[in-house]
Amino acid sequence: MNEVQDIQNQVQATITGIDHLTLPVHDLDLAERFYTQVLGAKVVFRTERTGRMPFIAITIGNSPSIDLFLQPWGQPAINQVNPHLAFAVRGEDLLDLKQRLIAYHVPVAGPIRFGTPGHGSLYFHDPSGNHLELCAKDFVGEVNLEPYDMEKLSYQWQG
Structure with missing residues (x-):
C-alpha cells in the first residue's frame, strides 16, 4: 500500500455538504436591502460594521448561508x-x-x-x-x- 491509501483506510471522515458561501459586496446596507427585500433572504448573523472583516450572513430557503463581506473587489x-x-x-x-x-x-x-x-x-x-x-x-x-x-x-x- 502507498501512503495515500494508508491514510484513506485510516481516516473514515467524510465531507457532509456545503456550510456557507461568501460574496464580496461594495456596501453592506445596500446588499442587505437587496437580498432581503428583492430575494426574500433572512439575516441570521452580522458582525460589527467597524470590525476587521464586516459581514452579514443570510439564508434563502433551505440553502447554506451566504456571507456578504464588505470588499470592493473580487x-x-x-x-x-x-x-x-x-x-x-x-x-x-x-x-x-x-x-x-x-x-x-x-x-x-x-x-x-x-x-x-x-x-x-x-x-x-x-x-x-x-x-x-x-x-x-x-x-x-x-x-x-x-x-x-x-x-x-x-x-x-x-x-
Whole structure:
C-alpha cells in the first residue's frame, strides 16, 4: 500500500455538504436591502460594521448561508459568465420572480435554457455586480436558447 491509501483506510471522515458561501459586496446596507427585500433572504448573523472583516450572513430557503463581506473587489467582470450563484426555484414561480425583479428595477435576462429540457433560468446581478441566477428545473414556459448580453444587466441599484 502507498501512503495515500494508508491514510484513506485510516481516516473514515467524510465531507457532509456545503456550510456557507461568501460574496464580496461594495456596501453592506445596500446588499442587505437587496437580498432581503428583492430575494426574500433572512439575516441570521452580522458582525460589527467597524470590525476587521464586516459581514452579514443570510439564508434563502433551505440553502447554506451566504456571507456578504464588505470588499470592493473580487466581483466578476460584467461580461464574464462565471462565477455565478444559482438559486433553486419552482418552475411555476419563475415568471412571478421575474416580475418581482423588474418591479425593483433590476435588469433581468430570461427565461433562458442552457441545460436540459424543462430547465429555465433568469440571470441578473446584485448591486455589487455579483452574477446571480434563478434556476427552475421544472419550467414549462417558453425559453430563449440564445446567449444573453451580460452588459445589459449592469445597473446602479439604490434600493
